Amino acid sequence: MNAPHEPAAVTADELAQRVARWRQAYDAAVPAAEPVRNRSGIELKPLYTALDWAGPSHPEDSGVPGEFPFTRGIYPSMYRGRSWSQRQLVGLGVPEDYNERARELLALGASALSFLPCNSVFRGYDADEVPAALLGTCGTVVNHARDMERAMAGVPIGDISTALNDPAPFTLLAFQLAVARRRGVPWSQIAGTSNQSDCLSHFVANHMFFRIALPGARRIVVDQIAFANEHLPRWNPLSIVGQHMQQAGATPAQAMAFTLASGIQYAEDCLARGMDPDRFLPRFTFFFDISISLFEEVAKFRAGRRIWARLCRERFGAKDPRSWRFKFHGQTSGVDLTRQQPLNNIARVTVQAMAGILGGLQSLHTDSYDEVFSTPTAEAARIAVATQNILREEAQLTEIIDPLGGSWYVESLTDAMERQILEHIDRIDAAGGMGAAAQQGLVQRWIGDSALAFQKRVDSGQQTIVGVNAYRVDEDPASYPSLAYPDATRMQAYLADLAAYKAQRSAAAVAQALDGLAAAAQSTDRNIFAAVVSAAEAGATHGEICATLRRELGFGQPLTVV
Amino acid sequence: MHERPPKVIVTKIGLDGHDRGSRVVAATLRDAGMEVIYTPPWQAVASVVKLAMEEDADVIGISSLATDHLIVPDLMAALREAGLADVRVIVGGIVPAADEAALLAAGVARVFHPGADFDDIVDTVRRLARERAHGATA
Numbered sequence: 059m060n061a062p063h064e065p066a067a068v069t070a071d072e073l074a075q076r077v078a079r080w081r082q083a084y085d086a087a088v089p090a091a092e093p094v095r096n097r098s099g100i101e102l103k104p105l106y107t108a109l110d111w112a113g114p115s116h117p118e119d120s121g122v123p124g125e126f127p128f129t130r131g132i133y134p135s136m137y138r139g140r141s142w143s144q145r146q147l148v149g150l151g152v153p154e155d156y157n158e159r160a161r162e163l164l165a166l167g168a169s170a171l172s173f174l175p176c177n178s179v180f181r182g183y184d185a186d187e188v189p190a191a192l193l194g195t196c197g198t199v200v201n202h203a204r205d206m207e208r209a210m211a212g213v214p215i216g217d218i219s220t221a222l223n224d225p226a227p228f229t230l231l232a233f234q235l236a237v238a239r240r241r242g243v244p245w246s247q248i249a250g251t252s253n254q255s256d257c258l259s260h261f262v263a264n265h266m267f268f269r270i271a272l273p274g275a276r277r278i279v280v281d282q283i284a285f286a287n288e289h290l291p292r293w294n295p296l297s298i299v300g301q302h303m304q305q306a307g308a309t310p311a312q313a314m315a316f317t318l319a320s321g322i323q324y325a326e327d328c329l330a331r332g333m334d335p336d337r338f339l340p341r342f343t344f345f346f347d348i349s350i351s352l353f354e355e356v357a358k359f360r361a362g363r364r365i366w367a368r369l370c371r372e373r374f375g376a377k378d379p380r381s382w383r384f385k386f387h388g389q390t391s392g393v394d395l396t397r398q399q400p401l402n403n404i405a406r407v408t409v410q411a412m413a414g415i416l417g418g419l420q421s422l423h424t425d426s427y428d429e430v431f432s433t434p435t436a437e438a439a440r441i442a443v444a445t446q447n448i449l450r451e452e453a454q455l456t457e458i459i460d461p462l463g464g465s466w467y468v469e470s471l472t473d474a475m476e477r478q479i480l481e482h483i484d485r486i487d488a489a490g491g492m493g494a495a496a497q498q499g500l501v502q503r504w505i506g507d508s509a510l511a512f513q514k515r516v517d518s519g520q521q522t523i524v525g526v527n528a529y530r531v532d533e534d535p536a537s538y539p540s541l542a543y544p545d546a547t548r549m550q551a552y553l554a555d556l557a558a559y560k561a562q563r564s565a566a567a568v569a570q571a572l573d574g575l576a577a578a579a580q581s582t583d584r585n586i587f588a589a590v591v592s593a594a595e596a597g598a599t600h601g602e603i604c605a606t607l608r609r610e611l612g613f614g615q616p617l618t619v620v
Numbered sequence: 621m622h623e624r625p626p627k628v629i630v631t632k633i634g635l636d637g638h639d640r641g642s643r644v645v646a647a648t649l650r651d652a653g654m655e656v657i658y659t660p661p662w663q664a665v666a667s668v669v670k671l672a673m674e675e676d677a678d679v680i681g682i683s684s685l686a687t688d689h690l691i692v693p694d695l696m697a698a699l700r701e702a703g704l705a706d707v708r709v710i711v712g713g714i715v716p717a718a719d720e721a722a723l724l725a726a727g728v729a730r731v732f733h734p735g736a737d738f739d740d741i742v743d744t745v746r747r748l749a750r751e752r753a754h755g756a757t758a
Contacts, residue, residue, distance in 0.1 A: 265637025
């Protein structure tokens, strides 16, 4: 029989004596040194025992997955029930380039697509408003509904799920809805996520937001959530992003805290509109960076899950358990990767991906080893996907739910991360919430300070980075992978087509729709996103929609501090 | 004669907004005793030229993560046109080896890649500023 044996009876006093004895032996063997800390600054002991963690500190913590507060996972079955989604970002060149890649992925059996637009789109401009050399180098140029029709040609948009990287005012979703209407696909079938729709994280961290002042951007986010509640039952309108902040230098605990504080801000913005928390919270999703600090990342996610569950139930008053679940997508950290000895990055991505899986993520993007040079080559992208397949199907990581649960170290670290995250959230609450803290530049300063502190640890050699400040080898940089730029002829043809599109459509219909958009922005009670959809259907371009909103809601200059 | 501390503009041109690199470099140069003029991302080439002229900058540091280095040659041409050919330009970030040669050919003094040694960055900026003060050219 395989029954557990009776535990040997060890009293607390005996355990304390044994640990003291071990400590003496340890101190004799290891010279005294500075305390070891993780990236969040939490001191790490050499050994954890039952003296460090005796069980959940909250009596209501059930200790099983799928139950409040979900420390061990948001579903009872986790990966035994359903694996995480493999969601690799795709986007380059012109809409036809995207379409070729999307069809390849669908032919390979993908059921979900992602869409990464060109930086000109992120910034709220049409392709004819920016330097042509920069078009399509980091994402696909898409400026109007007909572009989206081409990008999605032959793609059954009612049967697959699409993650659109689509910051406010969500024109990509509007174009997608316009395509759906033309094809006769009901909007109720359109499934997916407005990826990175969180304007606060763009404002404080990576500045990829459309240039609109923050209050207006926040209003559009809430309008889009309200629109989705009404018309798009299979769409997740909000993805709250910690990834940008951790990539910009925030520690894992800070990144979790700032993300949860953003979640609080959006939830309270929705509540202030009189929306029902049990309608909007089940479709909030999160997006995090996963660093190579494995146990710290696992503890970050475990702590984040239970803090969010409590916030939803107690602070926002949600009663439906579906509202309490902390669903998140993870992306392995690009800043941990090195240009030196680039194949080493495959090992780094493997550890990062393990941290995310052990942390209970719902969806995963693994970086390609060459991401530090370029948008991934086909070979590197294949290895990134294979890494996920190996971890899922060869390593037996997924058969056990929350396998690190019950570890004295991981449980005590989860508690310590939770305490630190809550302290950061308290500081943001004291500043008036995440919106106010961002507008005061507070969060930007905290992130910058952490980035500088990390760089100093690397410079001083306290933090080893293999190939960068240790274990260096001579390499020929010419052997590094190069960047693939979009085909210049295709891009010129795209620009000519954009000019023709603008000339051919009904100018009167576009002008009327943009007037309607301006009127919605001027009003306090009309839904701006509904007006964005109408403008997209009337033939307005992304740049025109953004220019109208910039004019009505104010220009958003990033607030940066050094 | 007492030399003034090097005056350096740290900025990003083009479309990308990721500013971790530019902020850390700016803070490091400032801590090394230089006068650092730091701008938010998304600067137009013309605004950087204007700033360099108004501030009499010795060195301009351009940070690029997402292909904005492709318009650095435009900046070099604009500096020459404005009579600022002596202002030295360095670029840091993700620049493929093939593109590095093109930037150097366009007059960029140095390209720093991810993992660059920060002491090297500080020394390079000091040297370039000194060369400019003494009228040396590349």
